[in-house]
Amino acid sequence: MYQPAKKYLTAADAASYVGYTTNTLAQYRCRRLGPSYMKARGRVLYAVEDLDNWVESHARIEIPSAQA
Numbered sequence: 096m097y098q099p100a101k102k103y104l105t106a107a108d109a110a111s112y113v114g115y116t117t118n119t120l121a122q123y124r125c126r127r128l129g130p131s132y133m134k135a136r137g138r139v140l141y142a143v144e145d146l147d148n149w150v151e152s153h154a155r156i157e158i159p160s161a162q163a
Contacts, residue, residue, distance in 0.1 A: 102143060106132075109141040113150055 101108075109130075110117045123129025124139070130149035132141050 103140040104143060104146070106139045106141070109146055112143070113146055 104112060106120055107117050110120050113120075113130075115123075120129055124132060130141055131145040132139050134140070
């Protein structure tokens with residue numbers, strides 16, 4: 096993951112940052128499943144710290160199955 100210079104990202108930048116589409120993030124917002132966000136002057140903004148925390152909390156650890 097790259098480190099953005101900004102503290103807040105637009106929905107498009109946030110989607111790119113976490114690897115989702117803007118539509119997916121919009122659906123997550125509507126269902127209250129996505130990262131925390133705020134609206135400023137009608138624009139959705141995400142704090143980079145909130146995105147990082149959300150990604151970490153939804154990370155899966157894959158354990159390879161033992162093959163006999």
